[in-house]
Amino acid sequence: MRIDKFINQLSGDHFLSGRYRACGIYRSVLHRVCLFSGGLAPALQRVFSRGFLLEFHDHLLSDGLSRNTVSFYITGLRSVYAFAVRDGKLKIDYDLFACVPCGSVPTEKRAVSAETIALLHAADLSAVPRLERCRDFFMLSLYLQGMPFVDLAHLRKSDVHHSFITYCRRKTQGVIRVSVSEAARAIFDKYADEVGDDSPYVLPLVFLSGVDGHRQYQSALRRHNRQLKDLAVYLDIKDNLTSYTSRHTWATLAYHNGVDVGVVSQGMGHHTEEMTRIYLSSFSQDRLAEANRVVWQAILRPIVNGYVQNVREEVKEEIVREFGVGDVAAAPVIGVPDLAIAAMDSGFALPSRSCWGIGYRKEGKLIKGRGRDKTKNVRLSDKDGQ
Numbered sequence: 001m002r003i004d005k006f007i008n009q010l011s012g013d014h015f016l017s018g019r020y021r022a023c024g025i026y027r028s029v030l031h032r033v034c035l036f037s038g039g040l041a042p043a044l045q046r047v048f049s050r051g052f053l054l055e056f057h058d059h060l061l062s063d064g065l066s067r068n069t070v071s072f073y074i075t076g077l078r079s080v081y082a083f084a085v086r087d088g089k090l091k092i093d094y095d096l097f098a099c100v101p102c103g104s105v106p107t108e109k110r111a112v113s114a115e116t117i118a119l120l121h122a123a124d125l126s127a128v129p130r131l132e133r134c135r136d137f138f139m140l141s142l143y144l145q146g147m148p149f150v151d152l153a154h155l156r157k158s159d160v161h162h163s164f165i166t167y168c169r170r171k172t173q174g175v176i177r178v179s180v181s182e183a184a185r186a187i188f189d190k191y192a193d194e195v196g197d198d199s200p201y202v203l204p205l206v207f208l209s210g211v212d213g214h215r216q217y218q219s220a221l222r223r224h225n226r227q228l229k230d231l232a233v234y235l236d237i238k239d240n241l242t243s244y245t246s247r248h249t250w251a252t253l254a255y256h257n258g259v260d261v262g263v264v265s266q267g268m269g270h271h272t273e274e275m276t277r278i279y280l281s282s283f284s285q286d287r288l289a290e291a292n293r294v295v296w297q298a299i300l301r302p303i304v305n306g307y308v309q310n311v312r313e314e315v316k317e318e319i320v321r322e323f324g325v326g327d328v329a330a331a332p333v334i335g336v337p338d339l340a341i342a343a344m345d346s347g348f349a350l351p352s353r354s355c356w357g358i359g360y361r362k363e364g365k366l367i368k369g370r371g372r373d374k375t376k377n378v379r380l381s382d383k384d385g386q
Helices: 003-016 020-036 050-062 067-086 114-122 129-143 149-153 182-190 210-234 245-255 261-268 273-304 313-323 336-345
Strands: 164-168 175-179 359-362 365-368
Touching (some): 020 050, 050 067, 114 245, 129 149, 129 182, 129 210, 129 245, 245 261
Antiparallel strands (some): 164 175, 359 365
């Protein structure tokens, strides 16, 4: 059986059950496989062989596709393979896909800071109604435990009770219960007149059902993401705002303000905490980057403190970039204990100070090997007002 015939049957089944996104994925996979095969659709047995999968994987990389895009096509093929085995078209080979890596790499950080969210929340956008509407739907997602835009668009009136919402995630079919805050209820009330009594949905994003409803949702999603870009420009926000930013931000802010990862995982409807940790990893990487910067500043400090002479120009430029001063001598003095405290706050431990050979200034004189003025038992940086 050729792969095009099988995928067309598979897509038809998914279409009838309302899984329109899956239909699109399978069609994309089929298109790529046929392009690789010179415009012809190979047999299932040919596609699901180690040799073909390896060649197909290498071809995608050589075409300049990112590893995440390659993973998208390989994962799609794995799904097709599972259905082919289920239907008896192929015999199962548990190690078939072991020959091709299909893991993804972390994408750019999607969460934004609490300060950015506060700016969005407080901004008066009444002069630009389309941006006000976009901001409201973005914030509503955040108010409702990072509810995905697809679930927000398809949220039904029957899902909303007086003080909570119970809905079924379209992606995982898991049931989630969300409390309704006053801010969320205000947005519901604000757009209630646009929905009308005859619509089953809460928000004026989708009005149709079936395949027409799916197309309407896709259009609403594209418009929402375009307007988020305009909103960021209008408010001078440097972060990249997307429909998923609110979801990642809710998880990140909750976790780093003391909410247990298990609670965050349940609130987002994840089946495992490991999936939740993927959402949170970008914030951890930021902390590691800051810790790395602390260590790098520790390396530059002896130069700032005057311990190293005849400093080359490139290093002087590095010091200016790191410490924001125009002259090496103008940079503030800091001892190893202060650096160690800063490093530990960022999750790093510095080497013992004996291996640094760092000098310190005391009353304008360079003193080696100590981070404290023992006569007064205070850090030199404290004494110097740093």
